[in-house]
Amino acid sequence: MANKAVEDDMWDVYIKAKHGYLDINVREIWQYRDLLRMFIVRDLVSVYKQTILGPLWFLLQPIFTALIYVFIFGRVAKLSTDGVPKILFYLGSVTLWNYFADTFRMISRTFSENASVMGKVYFPRLILPLSKVVSGMVKLTIQFSLFFVIWLYYYFSEHAISPNWQMMYFPFLLLVLAVFSFGSGILVSSLTVKYRDLNFIIAFGIQLLMYATPVIYPISMASPEMQFWLWLNPLTSLLEAFKYGFLGQGLLNYFWLTYSVVFAVVLALIGVITFNRVEKKFVDMI
């Protein structure tokens, strides 16, 4: 019996038909960290190849979006921003929203976009969505610095905003946002492998979700009854906490913040389990 155990220890790789639910080989992901890095570089670099402005596009995108919002939602629709400078309000929430929307969208296409690579070579599949989380974070950092510069301008020269010390929560909020984007992304990517019906709903659903998140309006605009439904969206408390910290506008609600954290973690767990199941058979189903 002892011999048998020794013999089993010798093998580096086991390929089996059945696997446990949470069978993630963290050590293996660590071994492939160079690949993770390459995927991140590829995501970032390939975007601005053959452009003149290069990485500057990472900054121009949110500025244009924010300017359009200022015009449409601010000037034409006359939505309130609770006294916060409009450009700052929109730029802040667009930066966060774009991180979620882009990361989610890219992760949800993990399987379909990498089918040819995954059909030819093995690597820990979780590296693909993880790379999107990180490359998105790099973009967000660049975009956030822009927001921060404008923020400093309004703070020191215009005295138009009254931030709170809770802006220190920012890294934590980002982490929760990343976990949520990751979890929802891999769940959808796994669910659309075999039956692609969900893809049709996603494109539409993500647009709808933006309006169900206080991106272009402050939550205070909604009626108390309506607010309850908005809080159910785990993104709401994150955006509100962000605005409360930096802009002094918005509602910091610890109960709903905790709800968002739990929501994100549970979603990520379910996502990883599903992803793991699908990943093993994916090549046969695509």
Place this chain on the structure above:
Amino acid sequence: MSKEIVIKAENISKQYRLGEIGTGMLSHDIRRWWAMARGKEDPYMKVGMENDRTKKATSEYAWALRDVSFEIGKGDSLGIIGNNGAGKSTLLKLLSRVTGPSSGEIKIKGRIASLLEVGTGFHPDLTGRENIFMNGTILGMTRKEIVRKLDEIVEFAGIEMYLDTPVKRYSSGMYVRLAFGVAAHLEPEILIVDEVLAVGDAEFQKKCLGKMKDVSVNDGRTVIFVSHNMSAVQSLCNKAIMMEHGMVKMNGSCAQVINHYLDSNANSNTTKEWSIETAPGNEHAKLLKVELVNTSGEKIATSFLEDEVYLKITYRCITDKAKLNLSISIMTNKEECVLSSPSITDTIWCGKPHPSGDYVSYCKLPSFFFNNLIYSVYVVLVKDGSEIIASVPNSIIIEKTDSGKYRGGYFGPWSGITRPILEWKTERV
């Protein structure tokens, strides 16, 4: 003391569903899930038929692999051969962990890298240098290793000038060279190679196969190689597995398995025999049998280029004292005539009066004459030197195969309808 086992496959099977994924599949999924939830066996694992694509499907599931078991020792180079659809590629996919088995288990010791394709993960917009890192890390190299080998890879591929140009500007040849350059510098303990060698020019193929041989012989690494190119398998591998309909048909030394494969695969019409009623000919004489035999007189299906074989023709003389002789032509499968040869060198019976009875003629087909092609034999029976009694085009075929021993390291196709070994001599003047 036997070699240390580095790969051990135990009863691996792989099931595929035939047809399209659609609404019908949902009901199967639900039933399967229900069975699993009650702790029962997957109801669809039991059904399924043997994987023979020529038969009409009788079930919605097919087994691409069924109960495949084998072991590979350290430093072995194993060739996997078999017809299309025999399960070779599925087996490779399982070994490279691209997809999982439906049942069974594979155990692997050591770092494994697979080359099912060259240039996996290449991004057209990235430069050659960036893609070397991309492709290398996908294949399991670390950044450090790549940095160390970068110069070697670039030199191997011969693309130094274009290193910082996006690969979408590369010619297809350069692209393949770069991809191979990375692949050739992998240093895994186990290397899995699919028939990727079918691309690239001859010189480059030689370089790659040489590198692979180097890997298995000199470095003691284990290589698994799938190919239809018997010459490449024969010269690279020491062991081989023959697959058929998803099962291991034979497992043994490379030469043995290849011979078996060629024999079982050979075209069936290597002998032609007629009953006396249907035999071609007339009231004077008839052809009875045409076959191919080796030097010991045994019937054979295929032979190597270096083998001497005999065409054995049996005929019957009915009219006493008929003056008979034979003539053959050998044609390629494109109906080009390679040669014609009447039996005039047979001084005993050619054109001489034959007492009635049966006769057997042998025609020697020399070694190192044919190329590795399939030829057909045109047989003619002649009376009185000019009257054609029987004329049989495509009587039998001659299949010549290349053992890989006389290629001088080149593995590409060898042109020419014959392939004699000519004498070469070079002098410095």
